[in-house]
Amino acid sequence: MATIAKSAAEIARAVNARECSAREIIDATLSRIEAVEPQVGAYLSVLGRQARESADALDARIAAGERFPLAGVPLAVKDNLALEGTVTTCGSKMLERWVAPYTATAVRSMLAAGAIPVGKANMDEFAMGSSCENSALGVTRNPYDLQRVPGGSSGGSAASVAAYEATIALGSDTGGSIREPAAFCNLVGFKPTYGRISRYGLIAFASSLDQIGPLTRSVEDAALAYDAMAGFDPMDATSVDRTVEATAGTLREDLRGLRIGVVKQFDTHKLGAEIDDVYDRALHDLEALGAEIVEVELPTADYGLATYYLIAPAECSSNLARFDGVRYGLRVDGVDVAEMNERTRAAGFGPEVKRRILIGTYALSSGYYDAYYVRAQKARTLVARDFAKAFERCDLIAAPATSSPAFRFKSKSDPYSMYLMDYYTIPMSLAGLPALSVPCGWVTPEGGERPMPLGLQLTAPLFAERPLLAAAHAYERATKHAAKHGTQLPEAAR
C-alpha cells in the first residue's frame, strides 16, 4: 500500500510499523514524478537510483529494529542545498555541472531522520526571484494552474509537494522565498528564526537573511521537519546554541488566550474586495477559535522593501564573487585571468543575478557605503524594534503572505513589480523572526478560470516557533482550506 498522498507523519508511522516499505513509498513517488513531471517541471534532477538504494537501506535498518521520525518520507531538496555526489546548480548555468563534495547540515539532519531525497528542486537562479522564472535551467508550473507560476524562489520545492512528487520539500527563505511559493501552491511554508537551522551547505544569497525551512501539505509535517533540522551546528557561526523544544507533539486545537496582532500598516483593502474578504474571514476564524485580535503598528514596514534591496544585494555581490571560473563551475577562457573571470561571469549569471550584484556593489562602494548600506542596516534595526514593540501587545502577528495569488508567466516584466510580491514577507526576514504561511482561502483571479489559493502569514517573536506552529495547526484544523480545491493534475492515489 503506497500511500504517497498521505502526510509525512502517516508515512513514517506506516513505514516504522512495517505496514509498507520505504521502497514502496519511493517507487510510488518516482512513478508519480514520471507521470506529472512533464507538466510540472518541479525538479532539475531526479535521484531515482539513489532514492531506491536509500529506501532499501532504510528498510533494512527498520527490519533490524531502528525507528525514524521521518521514515521513508519522500523529500525534495531545493537545488541550492548541497547533497554530496549530486549536481547542485542553484538554478544557474554557473553551477550547471557542479557536483557537491559534501552535504548540507540541514539535509544531513533530514537524512538521519529517515527522509529520502527524490530530487533537486528548481529555483530562481541563486534564490533571486519570486516566480521561479529566473531559473536558467527549467520552467516550473503551478500545479493548481499550469499557466501560472509556482512562486519563488523555492518554486520547484512548492510545486513538487503540491503535485505529490514529494511529501516534504526543503526550501530557503531570504525575503519570502518559502512563504510566497507555499501560499501560491496551497502549502504550509515555514521559515524558522534566523539561526535555528544551520546554513552550512546552503549556497548563500544573502547570508544575514537566508534561512532553510520546510514546505509541506500540513502544519504537522512542517513541525516534524523543523524538529529534525533545528539545533546548533558548530559548522555555522551564526547558528544559535539554544535549546530547541520539539514542536510536533505540542500542536493545539484552539487559540484560547492568544492575542493575535493585525498590522495597521498592512491594509488589505488595497488588495481588492475578493482578497480582502479572504483575509477578513481569516481573522474572524482566528477569533472564533478563541484568539483576541488586537491592532498593532509597524511604522517602518514600508521601508522594508528598500532596506532589503540594499542589504541582500550587498551581501550577494560579495557572496557570488567566488564564481570566477578558477576552481569549479563554469569556465569561459580568456587571454588572462581577468578576462576569464569576466567572460565566465558574463555567461554564467542571468540578468536578475547581475542586476543584484551591480546594486550591491554600488551600495558598498566607497562614497556610497554610508548613504546606502549603513542606512539600510539602521533601518533594519528599526524594523526589528517595531516588531519587538508590537509583540509587547500580542503573541503572534497575522498578515497576508502575498498581495495576490499566483500570477501568469511573464506577467511581472519589470523587476520592481516582482520585488513588490515580497512586501508582506520581507519585514519578518529583516527582523529574523519565525514566520509561516498557511492556506487561508481561494480566489479566482481576473481572467483566470481556476480558483487559486492564498496564504495567511503568521509571525512569532524570536525563537517562538512552538506557539507559532501550534496556532497554525489549530487554524488549519478548523478551516481545512487546503482541501477545498484540487490541482490541475491527475489525483494522486490515496
Place this chain on the structure above:
Amino acid sequence: MKYEAVIGIECHVELKTASKMFCGCANRFGAEPNTLICPVCMGMPGSLPVPNAAAIEYMIRAGLAFKAAIPAYSKFDRKNYFYPDMPKNYQISQYDMPLTQGGVVRYWLEDGTIRECRLTRIHLEEDTGKSTHAGSGDGRIAGSSYSLVDFNRAGVPLMECVSEPDLRSAEEAVAFLEMLRRTLMAIGVSDVKMEEGSLRCDANVSIRPIGSETYGTKTEIKNMNSFRSVRRAIESEIARQSAMLDAGERIVQETLGWDEANGTTISMRSKELAHDYRYFPDPDLVPMEISEERVAAVRAKMSPLPIDRFERYAKEYGFNIKQTTQLIDAPEIADFFDRTVEVSKHPQQTQNFVLGDLSRLANESGIAIHQSPVSPEHLGELVTLVEAKTINSKIAKELLARMWAGEGSPKAIVEREGLAQTSDPAALARFVDEVLAANAASVEEYRAGKSNVFGFLVGAVMKNSRGKADPAAVNALLRERLGG
C-alpha cells in the same frame, strides 16, 4: 642637504595554530600542494567560516606583549577584490574594529639603546593561496603561459601588524623587526620565518630635511625576503630619494619592488587601479566579545617578554648587550637561566656557566641545555657552592661534567665525596709543607730568582690537596713559607 628618513613597517605574520583560521584543515608549511584543503578554505558554494579560538587567543597575547588596547568588541569584515589565489574573491579581515589597537614595540639597538615604535593596530585575517607562474622562465606573471595555485596556505591565520612612522633609519627598522620577531616567537604565536613566508613585510619610506615637521612623499617597498634585504632596500631607497631631492626632482608616491640581485628598488608597474575593497561586516560571522576575564586568563599564562628580560639582564644584572641578546634569543635557555637564578641568586656566575661550560657541553653533545640532565635547581646549587667558596672553579667544572652525565645534585656529590674546599689552616700548612719538603730543588731555584717555579709549586699543592685547597689561600701560604 641632510635628510632624516621616516619609516613605517607593515608586516604579515602567520600564526602557528594547529588548524586554519576558519576551518579544521591543518596549518602546516611544506605539504604537497592542495593536500591541506576542504570545502571551507576552498570557498566551495555553501561552505561557512567558523573562527579559530586559538588564533584569537594568540592575538590577545600579541596585544598584551605590545601593551596594545584590546577592545571589548571586535568583528570580521570582508575585503572584496578578485584574485585567483583567493578562493572566495574576498578576504575575511578586520576593518574598523581590530582585535588590538595601538601599542608600542620597545626595541634595542646594537649599543643597547632602547627605542620605541608605536603600533597603529594588529588585526587578524586569513592568508591567501600561493600562485606559481609557469612558462615565462623567471617565475614572473608577465609572459607566463599558465599559473598554478596551491591552496594549502589559503585560510591560514594571518596577523597584520601596522606601525606608526616612528622609525628613522634602516638600522632602526631592522632592530624593530627583530624585536617583533623575537617577541612573537617568545609568546609562542608564530615561527616568524621570513624564508618560509610566515613573516612578510613591507616598508613605507619617505625623507625630509632634518628639523622638518611635515612628511615627505612616501614610497612602499615590497618583496624583501630577509632582514638583510630590508636593511639594504631601505638604505638604497633613502639614498635614491635623497639624490632625487638634491637634484630638485619630486618623489612619486608608488609601490617599489626590491631587486635583491641588483641591489635596487624598481617601480612595480601594475595596471591595477586604486582598489575599492568595499569592506563590510562579514554576515557569516558574529561580532566577537572579548571579556576582561578572557584577557586576564591569557595574561596569566604569558611567557616572559624579551623586552622585560632585556631590562633585567642588561640593566639590573649588567650583562653586556651581546650576552643579553644571546640569552633572550634562545627563550628556552633564558627560561633555564631565569629558573637557575631563582635558586642561585647570582646572575653573573649563573650566566658564566650557562653561556660558558654548559653551552660548550651542549654543543659537544648535541643536546640542548634545557633538555639535558642538568636541572636549574642543580645548577643553582653548583653556583651557590662556588659563590660560597665551598668548592673552587676547577672542582666546579668537574662537577658540571658529572651533572651533565646524570649524577644529579652537586651538593650531594660534594658532601658524599668530601670535596669541599679546605680552608683549615692546619690542613693547608700540611699540604704546603709536604710539597716544599718533596721539592727542595724547586724551592732552591725559586729562591735563586726563578719566579716561574712558583706556579709549579702551587699546582703541586693543589694536586696534593686533591683540588680541595683554596687556591688563594695556597698562594698566600706558599709566599709566606718561601719568604717572598
